[in-house]
Amino acid sequence: MDGAGLEHRHHAIGAVRLSAERPSRTYVPPRPLAVWAFARYFRSQLARCFASTRWASLTDTARWDFVASTLFVANHTNWWDGIFAFLLGRELGLTFHILMDAAQLDRYGAFRSLGVLPLRRGQGRGAYDDLAAAGSCLRRGTGLWIFPQGERRPQGERPANFARGAAHLAIAHGKPVRIVPVAFRYPFVGEQLPEAFALVGHPRLFEPLRGAGRRSLTALIERDAVITLDALDALLAVEAHGSFRTLVAGRLSVNKRMDRFRHAVGLLRGPFEARNG
Numbered sequence: 001m002d003g004a005g006l007e008h009r010h011h012a013i014g015a016v017r018l019s020a021e022r023p024s025r026t027y028v029p030p031r032p033l034a035v036w037a038f039a040r041y042f043r044s045q046l047a048r049c050f051a052s053t054r055w056a057s058l059t060d061t062a063r064w065d066f067v068a069s070t071l072f073v074a075n076h077t078n079w080w081d082g083i084f085a086f087l088l089g090r091e092l093g094l095t096f097h098i099l100m101d102a103a104q105l106d107r108y109g110a111f112r113s114l115g116v117l118p119l120r121r122g123q124g125r126g127a128y129d130d131l132a133a134a135g136s137c138l139r140r141g142t143g144l145w146i147f148p149q150g151e152r153r154p155q156g157e158r159p160a161n162f163a164r165g166a167a168h169l170a171i172a173h174g175k176p177v178r179i180v181p182v183a184f185r186y187p188f189v190g191e192q193l194p195e196a197f198a199l200v201g202h203p204r205l206f207e208p209l210r211g212a213g214r215r216s217l218t219a220l221i222e223r224d225a226v227i228t229l230d231a232l233d234a235l236l237a238v239e240a241h242g243s244f245r246t247l248v249a250g251r252l253s254v255n256k257r258m259d260r261f262r263h264a265v266g267l268l269r270g271p272f273e274a275r276n277g
Contacts, residue, residue, distance in 0.1 A: 026136065027136040027139065030095065030096060030097075030113060030115035031113040031114075034114055035090075035096070035113075035114060035115075038114055039086070039087065039090065042083045042086060043087065043248050046080075046083070046084075046087070046196065046247075046250065047248050047249065047250050048250075048251065049193065049194075049250075050186075050193055050195055050196045050248070050250045051191035051192065051193040051250045051251065052191075052195050052196070052248070052250045053084065053195070053196040053246070053248035053250065054195065054196070054197050054198070054241070054244035054245060054246055054247060055088055055091070055197070055198040055199070055200065055244060055247050056198075056199050056200070056235070056244045057199070057200035058199065058200065058201055058202050058228070059202055059203065061092055061200060064178070064203070066093075066094075066140055066141055068175075068176045068177060068178045069138035069140065069142065069144070069173060069175065069176075069177050069178065070094060070138075070142065070143045070144070070177075070178045071138065071143075071144050071146065071166060071169060071170060071177050071178065071179050071180070072085065072089070072143055072144065072145040072146070072180050072181075072182050073145075073146055073148050073162075073166050073179060073180070073181055073182070073221055073224075073225060074145065074147055074181070074182040074183070074184060075147070075149065075153075075159050075182075075183055075184060075225060075229055076147035076151070076152050076153065076184075077152060077154065077155040077184065077186075078155070078184065078186055079152075080184075080186065080196060081147070081184050082098055082100065082116075082145075084184060084196060084198055085182070086098070086114065087247055087248070088182070088200075088247065089143045089145070091247060092143065093141075094141060094142055094143035095141055095142040095143065096114065096115050096142075096143060096145075097115040097116070097117060097134070097137040097142060097143065097144045098115065098116055098117065098144070098145040098146070099116075099117050099118075099119040099130070099144075099145070099146045099147075099165070100116050100117065100119065101121060101151075102118035102119055102120045102130070105117075105118045106118075115137070117130070117134045117137070118130055119131070119134070121150055121151075121163075127165070131165055131168055131172070132172070134169065135169055135172055135173055138173045138175075144169070146166050146169070148162035148163050148165060148166050148218070148222070148225070149162065149163075155185070155186075158226060158229070159225045159226055159229060160222065162221060162222040163218075164214045164215070164218045166179065166218070166221055167214040167215075167217035167218040167221060168214055170206045170208070170217060171208055171212070171213075171214060171217065173208070174208055175208070176205055176206065176208075177205075177206045178203045178204070178205055178206075179204045179205075179206055179221060180200060180201065180203045180204075181200075181201035181202075181204075181221070181224040181225045181227070181228040182198055182199070182200055182201065183199045183201065183228045183229040183231070183232040184196070184197070184198050185197045185198075185232055185233070185236060187236055189236070189239055189241075190239070190275070190276045191253050191275070192251075192253035192254060193250060193251060193253070195250075197232060197235075197236060197244065198232075198247075199228055199229075199231060199232035199235070201224055201225075201227065201228030201231070202224065202227075202228075204220065204221075241275070252274060253276055255276070256273075256276065
């Protein structure tokens, strides 16, 4: 057999082996009971640990056309990011899916029932196969989340050097995809506990027929993420709380709990102010 034949045979054998190892690309929705249970648990945890959990959007999310699939790209600085993304996705009316480091997901396998998907970052073919499997979640009524930074980064570090997984998902989908940047922050803003904030940025409707490559699309995604994070920081810099909607109401600071009691027994007059300052 000549060299070309050997190469062809080797390629065919390798393809069979890879196909046997690749994860299923059949769409598997989250389990409703698990979603309900974890939603209650996550909300209780946010209410216990934050003075409030709030979100805002730079566009009217109620007017989104859900015919296009939705791919969320977010900065990743905190343990809470995935939980916040889960509840925010539900608030937007979308079925939740998110890519999580495969080694971490193996440790917390129950998250698979919520729609969490593994991603073997840095493993070449493994990462490619995981992205191909995640592509099945790009469908009407779902929201697939990905953190293009690839790992948790310090909160003061500006998003940069995005991996190309998000761009790969959008291009491989072969249909229009709404790519939505989301920024997360967890500052102290005058209360005893920190507060959690999310800002949904301007969606980018990507149409594969325009011929953008992964490199150029990744650059656009990174730029949109930075713009959204800067917009969130600008709102927080002036404590523009009125711009945000409450997703989860948290615990009052100690002094406000005391004030609420004083109002209840008539020791203080006037309206009760829930926020310090």
